[in-house]
Amino acid sequence: MARLLMLGAGIEIYRRYILETLHGRGDEVVLIDTVPRPWTEPFVRVSLQADLRDREEVREAVLPLHRQSPFDGVLTYDEAQVELTAYVAALLGLPGLSPGAAARCRDKRAMRDAFEAAGVPSARSVLVHDPDGAAAAAAGLGYPVVVKPRNLGGSIGVVRADDESALRAVFEVAAGAGFARIDPEPGVLVEQYLDGPEFSVESVVRDGEVRICGITDKEVGFAPYFEELGHVCRAPGTRPHDQQLIDTVIAAHQALGITVGATHSELRMTADGPRMIEVAARLGGDQIPYAHRLATGVDMVALTVAALTGEDADPEPIRAGVAGIRMLYPQHDGVVRTLRAPDPAAGARHEMAWHVEEGREVRLPPRGFLSRLGHVIATAPDEKELHARLDAAVASLHIEIEPTPAPS
Ligand SMILES: Nc1ncnc2c1ncn2[C@@H]1O[C@H](COP(=O)(O)OP(=O)(O)O)[C@@H](O)[C@H]1O
Ligand SMILES: [Mg+2]
The missing domain is CATH 3.30.1490.20 (ATP-grasp fold, A domain)
Structure with missing residues (x-):
């Protein structure tokens, strides 16, 4: 059990499992966000409002809280708060990224420079x-x-x-x-342009040691754009080239100076070997860590807290399963007329959620990005069965989009 300061609530559909997990562990979470986040109420002990773009305001909010009852750790899973979190960690004397490491993780120009200087293969x-x-x-x-x-x-x-x-x-x-x-x-x-299949490597860094928690095979689409259509989450070391991916990701962490916390590293396997795209200094989005927990039992949320507080925790998988996430995208721009899923009581072997409501207008890139209608998540003992379950889950949905009339 830890007393944790969380900066930013993020988006409920993607991040609810994190606060739910912390609450389930008995951690005491104090959340600070710019606006109220009613969905977080069941999971957090205290919710405070402060403008997360204003360091002075955040400082005024956190110092008295820490004085009253010291935090064991400060964290974020929101990309927008990575540098603020490093600042607050330093302010409170808690483990965190150095300001330089946080800045390198937030600026793709600085990140490429750091990779080049350290000889980490990138673009x-x-x-x-x-x-x-x-x-x-x-x-x-x-x-x-x-x-x-x-x-x-x-x-x-x-x-x-x-x-x-x-x-x-x-x-x-x-x-x-x-x-x-x-x-x-x-x-x-x-x-x-890095040509080749894309992966992400999910890690938790503890005392400078990068612990690999899972590897994610990505499906990207809507070329020439790069919408993330799906993720297959599996244990590290289950494919021949995994070690090359892992070695590259560890070198990338060293180049950026990432010493603590969860990370999500994206890379592509080109004909010349792995090439880094980027490292995010937070848990991956799209519920990827949640799917890894379903697949292998590795709980990256618990491991992240442990890395901050020094609790014992082991990133070794306890199952050899796989889990997959399929994002549901419209085929064309339009207005969502019908979204229907079978009754969950009918014994579906997947989880699903809609991200939009009927009546909403949706647009594909470049007119709109991340225009997802919803997602499904399934688990299976192997990848063949996983894809069969995801296909069946998607086929069971009824989706109608009324096309936007072409401009006259
Ligand atoms: N140099 C590159 N070569 C090939 N694909 C790339 C390159 N840079 C980005 N992409 C693709 O675009 C996606 C998003 O780019 P990324 O740099 O990760 O930005 P974001 O912060 O939006 O995730 C990547 O996941 C990858 O599919
Ligand atoms: Mg990215």
């Missing part, structure tokens, strides 16, 4: 400020390239361009992208 990447600069950078790198915002998330505004006219056409998608809770840094990155 060549150039910061540009206008379409002509982008075209010049791409000419130097060679097509295809990826253009992306410098410090956002959720693949928002990330696009592949196969030639100069495509690059000029999509430049503004990256340059004009926005993401709630994060102020975009000026400039856009033009990067060498």
